[in-house]
Amino acid sequence: MNRFWKGIILPLFNTIKPEVIVEVGSFKGENTKNILSSYCSIYDAKLISIDPNPHKDFDLEYFNNEFGDNFKFFNSMSLDVLPNLIDYNAILIDGDHNWYTVFNELKTIEKNFNQDSFPFIILHDVSWPYARRDLYYDPDVIPMEFRHPYMKLAMFPGVEKLGKIGLNENLNNAIHENTPKNGVLTAIEDFIEDTSLDLAFYSINVFYGLGIICQNTEKNRRMILELFYESDMAGVLENIYLKDRFNKENVIKNNKSKIKSLNNSYDNLNNDFSILLDINKDLKSQLNDLEKNIDNLENNRDELENKVSELNSSLNSQNSLVKNLNKRIAEKDKDLAGLNDV
Template sequence: MTGLLIHSVSEFSDLILEALRLADAQNIVEIGAEYGGMSALLADHCRARGGQLTSVDPAPKREFLDWVNANPDVRHVAKTSLDAFGELDAADAWIVDGDHNWYTVYHELREIEAISRRAAKPVLVFLHDVGWPCGRRDAYYAPDQIPAEHRHTHSYDAGATLDRKSLVEGRGFRGMGQFAFATHAGGVRNGVMTAIDDFLAEELAQGREFGFAEIPAVFGLGVLFDMNAAWSAQLAELVLPYHQNKLLRALETNRLRNYLRVIEMQDEFAARAVQPGAA
């Protein structure tokens, strides 16, 4: 079903690449490669500046593996992000589009901040899926890898809808065996945006201020950056028009309602197909 819906962080490529240019980013770490659509663009950016792309993904698609085998200058770390950080050097920018749950994203941000601080590098992070459905609801590709105390009750079969906090059995946007959603949205330590909120609040309490923009399109893109960076004012000027933009949010909501209707129609068709006497 996802083939019908634009969902990749590569939809933001023009904005991300311009931000990388403003920040003069040379070395980039990408967490979550999937098919490698964004990876190829990031690799070209790094090559043009004498840097390197490092991509972290324990189970990317075959298309990415074929591409990375043909591009030996790209480093691929076949581990989960939290297992890979010990092997990662400081980077000029990070693309975070891996496991979309509070525990993973919160600790990814903590690791990125620590690595950057040790290297005296400003932080620049692009985080996908900060909007519906994962902004305030955990998703798990491998639930057993999340500590039990941070793992919400979840389901592979029940689906998320726009008008309910609870999942709906056999309806809505659902994992279909590929991933699980937390059965309830909202509350503490639940979802990507909640992880970002918690990270920013803790940093502010320590006297460290970050800029953050939420772009409410294609499941939401977050841009988190160090306010002390030499390029922060230019970056803020770039992303500010998109931050919580009401028109983008309305268009995204309409897009999602249409997609959920497509899923509903597919479910209705499948139900008719299994009825006795169905053609």
């Protein structure tokens, strides 16, 4: 809804000058801030915002302090608050995007409106993906008979089946689309068909679709079609498309140069690797030679040890021979001394 503020919603408000505005679905409060600062504070108009579970960035204190009596917030669901609101000139519906909620929001507005002026109803998500498919922020609050089977899976344009790639994969999306009582646009069409009031519905099919329901007068028809035309949404979209295209082209260019430098590094690494392979080969052959040398040295050592032990044993036998000889010499010396005495 935020994307339509400058191009469509503010110009509409500046033309119809609503004194009281209702906002269903505040989320981060971006549009809340737009309405308060660019419209309500200029025309002293009031804004009533409703959201049972606004985003953590929604700064209620700031809104209360900054805009005082011009702002009132209901931390509740639209269907609990709308029955008590009677006198407003414009309402923005961007809350729970399912048939049951939107149809009953519209029926409540119809029931409560002041006979003199039917409020301008501005609705978001009247095109793909929620035109013909329900979303449930809180499935438990939707009566069973109106709740379609749903899953937390993504939606892809032109594909009925939910899947892993696409939009809003973290939300409870109805598994089937294009069935009765399913989706925001279906709720609007069913409401227009059901009402006895003379109402018209206009829509613009960009940014998930913006629709306006108002009294079916020539003045309203001209004003809204002019707003749609002058908002130049096609131009806004083209701008986004071009920025996105150039961003992507830049990313591709950057990625190409990264790939080139990675390829260079890869070649360098390959060179280094082949040098290392050669060194490794060399070292292996040196190691081989060293191992052979060690084997030889070990063999030599064994031989030398054998020889030493052989020499030791021969030395031992020589020693005992010398000992024997010494003993015999001593005996002979003794014998000789005896003979000399005789």
